[in-house]
Amino acid sequence: MTDSPRRTALDAVHRALGATMTDFAGWDMPLRYGSERDEHTAVRTRAGLFDLSHMGEITVTGPQAADLLGYALVGNIATVKPGRARYTMICREDGGILDDLIVYRLGDTEDPTYLVVANASNAQTVLDALTERAAGFDAEVRDDRDAYALLAVQGPASPGIVAALTDADLDGLKYYAGLPTTVAGVPVLLARTGYTGEDGFELFAAPEHAEKLWRALTDAGADAGLVPCGLSCRDTLRLEAGMPLYGHELSTALTPFDAGLGRVVKFEKEGDFVGRAALSAAAKRAESAPPRKLVGLVAEGRRVPRAGYPVVAGGEVIGEVTSGAPSPTLGRPIAMAYVDAAHAAPGTTGVGVDIRGSHEPYEVVALPFYKRQK
Secondary structure, three states, X not given: OOOOOEEOOOHHHHHHOOOEEEEEOOEEEEEEOOOHHHHHHHHHHOOEEEEOOOOEEEEEEOOOHHHHHHHHOOOOHHHOOOOEEEEEEEEOOOOOEEEEEEEEEEOOOOOOEEEEEEOHHHHHXXXXXXXXXXXXXXXXXXXXXXXXXXXXEEOOOHHHHHHOOOOOOOOOOOOOEEEEEEEOOEEEEEEOOOOOOOOXXXXXXXXXXXXXXXXXXXXHHOOOXXXXXXXXXXXXXXXXXXXXXXOOOEOOOOOOOOOOOHHHOOOOOOOOOOOHHHHHHHHHHHHHOOOEEEEEEEEOOOOOOOOOOEEEEOXXXXXXXXXXXXXXXXXXEEEEEEEEHHHOOOOOOOEEEEEOOEEEEEEEEOOOOOOOOO
């Protein structure tokens, strides 16, 4: 018998709102509440409210917490200042990506605590890897997945909505930062990282406060046009913003250099780290002759490409779609794909996607498809 999916602290709220639920990485999550296109447009033009409590939180503490993370991850965690966050990855010894992560540095300089946020589908893998790599370090790795609910408010109206509920200095909260404060009287870690291409905030709170927080944000956002949003529009938003999704653009079969994200690997940091030798070789390979590059594809027609569909040119398969969807912002189907370097230049035409035997024409474009006006 399979385990029934886990439910977030907001499960009853989603069902009361009539959400279409779906099993995602072992969690019962809202896919959409009404029209995913309307939810997508709300985030681009006003604001959307998401339940992201399925994400995996892992706390790392102790005198050698930074040393452990420096060894376990590809980024230079020692240089993350208190109250800031960093996008990084955890790789295998062979350089394959186990997951992409956000690491927050909490607390003061003397005794930093790090909150590692993993993708829901990889949370256990990341926890196991960090625990194993902690051997020999004076540091503790703690599974805090049950300690947090995670809400996100995304969209141009989000600063005004959150400002109505907190005394925190939101202007001082930079992109990729996290601040312990209270929102609607609830203690939270208020972060500003985002996965939609818009400005916005993430609120890490105790699960017992999740419903109070959701209702307060809903009320504060009513006049601004805030709507509840599901995972479906989150996917089209991040796709337009050219943001990779693990299991699509990232996998153990790829190194960060294969994914065009070699910048997250910091060879200059002190000490060894897992995968260094393999990643060094991958960096050299990427410099001399990148096998395939991650590009954007925009459809000339209306048929939607899906992950796994072959990309073709001149009768040859030259790549593979990793993510595809109709783009509400562009009004046409879009996709991210790995294609041979010879066909990766923006503006390249004569490229198609094999959609069930029919070669649909696409144009190669630079990522992201969408960039908000600052």
